[in-house]
Amino acid sequence: xxxxxxxxxxxxxxxxxxxxxxxxxxxxxxxxxxxxxxxxxxxxxxxxxxxxxxxxxxxxxxxxxxxxxxxxxxxxxxxxxxxxxxxxxxxxxxxxxxxxxxxxxxxxxxxxxxxxxxxxxxxxxxxxxxxxxxxxxxxxxxxxxxxxxxxxxxxxxxxxxxxxxxxxxxxxxxxxxxxxxxxxxxxxxxxxxxxxxxxxxxxxxxxxxxxxxxxxxxxxxxxxxxxxxxxxxxxxxxxxxxxxxxxxxxxxxxxxxxxxxxxxxxxxxxxxxxxxxxxxxxxxxxxxxxxxxxxxxxxxxxxxxxxx
Amino acid sequence: xxxxxxxxxxxxxxxxxxxxxxxxxxxxxxxxxxxxxxxxxxxxxxxxxxxxxxxxxxxxxxxxxxxxxxxxxxxxxxxxxxxxxxxxxxxxxxxxxxxxxxxxxxxxxxxxxxxxxxxxxxxxxxxxxxxxxxxxxxxxxxxxxxxxxxxxxxxxxxxxxxxxxxxxxxxxxxxxxxxxxxxxxxxxxxxxxxxxxxxxxxxxxxxxxxxxxxxxxxxxxxxxxxxxxxxxxxxxxxxxxxxxxxxxxxxxxxxxxxxxxxxxxxxxxxxxxxxxxxxxxxxxxxxxxxxxxxxxxxxxxxxxxxxx
Numbered sequence: 001x002x003x004x005x006x007x008x009x010x011x012x013x014x015x016x017x018x019x020x021x022x023x024x025x026x027x028x029x030x031x032x033x034x035x036x037x038x039x040x041x042x043x044x045x046x047x048x049x050x051x052x053x054x055x056x057x058x059x060x061x062x063x064x065x066x067x068x069x070x071x072x073x074x075x076x077x078x079x080x081x082x083x084x085x086x087x088x089x090x091x092x093x094x095x096x097x098x099x100x101x102x103x104x105x106x107x108x109x110x111x112x113x114x115x116x117x118x119x120x121x122x123x124x125x126x127x128x129x130x131x132x133x134x135x136x137x138x139x140x141x142x143x144x145x146x147x148x149x150x151x152x153x154x155x156x157x158x159x160x161x162x163x164x165x166x167x168x169x170x171x172x173x174x175x176x177x178x179x180x181x182x183x184x185x186x187x188x189x190x191x192x193x194x195x196x197x198x199x200x201x202x203x204x205x206x207x208x209x210x211x212x213x214x215x216x217x218x219x220x221x222x223x224x225x226x227x228x229x230x231x232x233x234x235x236x237x238x239x240x241x242x243x244x245x246x247x248x249x250x251x252x253x254x255x256x257x258x259x260x261x262x263x264x265x266x267x268x269x270x271x272x273x274x275x276x277x278x279x280x281x282x283x284x285x286x287x288x289x290x291x292x293x294x295x296x297x298x299x300x301x302x303x304x305x306x307x308x
Numbered sequence: 309x310x311x312x313x314x315x316x317x318x319x320x321x322x323x324x325x326x327x328x329x330x331x332x333x334x335x336x337x338x339x340x341x342x343x344x345x346x347x348x349x350x351x352x353x354x355x356x357x358x359x360x361x362x363x364x365x366x367x368x369x370x371x372x373x374x375x376x377x378x379x380x381x382x383x384x385x386x387x388x389x390x391x392x393x394x395x396x397x398x399x400x401x402x403x404x405x406x407x408x409x410x411x412x413x414x415x416x417x418x419x420x421x422x423x424x425x426x427x428x429x430x431x432x433x434x435x436x437x438x439x440x441x442x443x444x445x446x447x448x449x450x451x452x453x454x455x456x457x458x459x460x461x462x463x464x465x466x467x468x469x470x471x472x473x474x475x476x477x478x479x480x481x482x483x484x485x486x487x488x489x490x491x492x493x494x495x496x497x498x499x500x501x502x503x504x505x506x507x508x509x510x511x512x513x514x515x516x517x518x519x520x521x522x523x524x525x526x527x528x529x530x531x532x533x534x535x536x537x538x539x540x541x542x543x544x545x546x547x548x549x550x551x552x553x554x555x556x557x558x559x560x561x562x563x564x565x566x567x568x569x570x571x572x573x574x575x576x577x578x579x580x581x582x583x584x585x586x587x588x589x590x591x592x593x594x595x596x597x598x599x600x601x602x603x604x605x606x607x608x609x610x611x612x613x614x615x616x
Contacts, residue, residue, distance in 0.1 A: 186535070186538075188536045206517070209517040209518075210518075210531070220607070220609075220611070221531045221534070223518070223529045226495055226496050226520060227496060228496045228497055229494060257611075257612075261612070264611055291615055294613060294615055298615070300529050301611075302609075302610060303609075304565075304569070307602055308595075308599050
């Protein structure tokens, strides 16, 4: 079993969907990644920054999931990063209403000593210079480095992003971002071009249309589970990434066959995340529920055809 | 092995994509369905109508694939149905430039005697009154009746369409059409509502995002094969339906497990259809190519996870 280090935002979100709206609730990429990865019973830690307004009870909740929060810097005079968004009726698109960077604006990540020997490093969506700083603080290269990013960094800090992308093993981005980064419409061609930028593994997230894993001419696809209701898509991509890297860390096996399973586990966990507002569903999830839904994934995708 | 009867258009298409354009070439739903189903070595026949301008060589080509064309009425004084369309750059959307119904405007389908005992009936996308007329001409209900339709008939002849939908076993429509027909955004809920209209099986086609099969609380998903290039999507949905029903006819097995395989075979054949303009690729397809691509489908979708 490997030790997992997660870098990313720990934040407040205020979310509006066609089904309701929330006040400021717990959010952030590292939060979702951590909660998802914690399902595999691994040792993990988060590196992030919050303000003096961040409730201790949230940290306690993360600790109760065996997530080490000693790498979450608390700036007593500052305020926690805050994002507010409103989803459209189809839940596939949203408007960002507020982005208050607050303490995130001058975040200098510090990797605690006990995590400089991590085996798995998950670089959540953040400024590429923060991601690079963490990579440089780890003397022995981890077994696997996974990076998530978004179009905002491609638009504004492309050179720095490309430097980070050179140094990682797996990139997870959505289909539109893969097209933007590569300049190719076909996702097959996009993945090939992104391979050449550095990552040996390219994971393309297509939301309700599933996810693709590309590696060395091979491709694997996991659908999203068709759901009666999607309540709140916030954090689904991070939950997917957390399930992916959490499963790999728990098995300590980065073969392509095992990455297929990791993609399925990631999709499986993301299907829970969207059932309630924010992190609520991920905080209250049993192994029995996860196993039952894995059974649904098998029934959804597995068939028997003899090849001639 | 079952006998398959196909009702649908046999037509001329003129197609423009970002990669080029064609003059009038062979097209039509029944043509694509027939060519796709013919890959399974079954007895099939087409019921349709063409004008005096329809080349004998096209009929000969269909006959060479063991497709009976005696049910294709030739109206010497009339002109063949003509459709012309232009695809946008993403190939997911298109503008219809010309729709000349011609001989299709007053089509009265006549089921030849030799097909009144068909085991499988595929009602291609056509006016629901034509589809109903064919159902009524078959004295003994076929083992399976599959219907394809589109939003045009929902907009203009909904009552007649709903009468036909009551009488069939399987409906194949795309995701937007499923939403329109049911009034539900969630495809799971849409399928449930459509079940209650009659069909025990609901197949929802999502184009490049694959296809879903719903039956009695079960759901199966087949992705579209990720392709480097999609050249011309025309006929892909009909090719999918033809592969689906052709495989079922060839195996004479309409269990849910076998329908899963039929969905995979349909997706497999559709992945060839889009590689060249019109029917070209489907006219020249080897069993070896089909088997090789089935292997790709297995690698794309199959995984091993032990359930606890």
